[in-house]
Amino acid sequence: MPDQTKIQIYHTINLIPAGKVASYGQIADLAGLPGRARLVGHYLKQSDDAAALPWYRVLKSNGRIAFPPGSDKAIEQSACLMSEGVVVKQNHVAMRTFQWQPELTDLLYRLKY
DNA sequence: AAGCTGACGAATG
C-alpha cells in the first residue's frame, strides 16, 4: 500500500496550472495537511522525475526559489518557469501576480456569466 | 532512544 499522504501531495502539485506557481505550504494546505510544508519538500525531493511532476512550480511562500541562487537546480527551475511565462528575477517570483489561487479564479470565471 | 537535518512557514526585530 503506497503512502496516502504522498499521493495526495503529488496529486495536488499536478493541479497547478502552467504559468502559475504555488508555495509548499499552499500545497500542504490543499492536500489536507496544514502546517506540513516540509513534508511537501520531502516527498518532492524523493520523487525524482519518475512522477513527471511540475516540481518547478513550487516555491517558498515568500516567492523565492528553494535552491541557492546560481545552483544548477535553481537555474533549471528558473528556466522552466520562464518558458511558461512566469517572470523570475534574482531567484524570486512576484507571488502577487503569479500565485495559483484556485477558489478565486473559480469565482472570477463564474462571475463572467 | 536521542539528536539532527531538511526543496518550509510565520512572526519578530
Added chain:
DNA sequence: ACATTCGCCAGCT
C-alpha cells in the same frame, strides 16, 4: 531586505 526563533515531523544517524 536579512537574521533569528520557534513550530513542524519523517527519515537518518
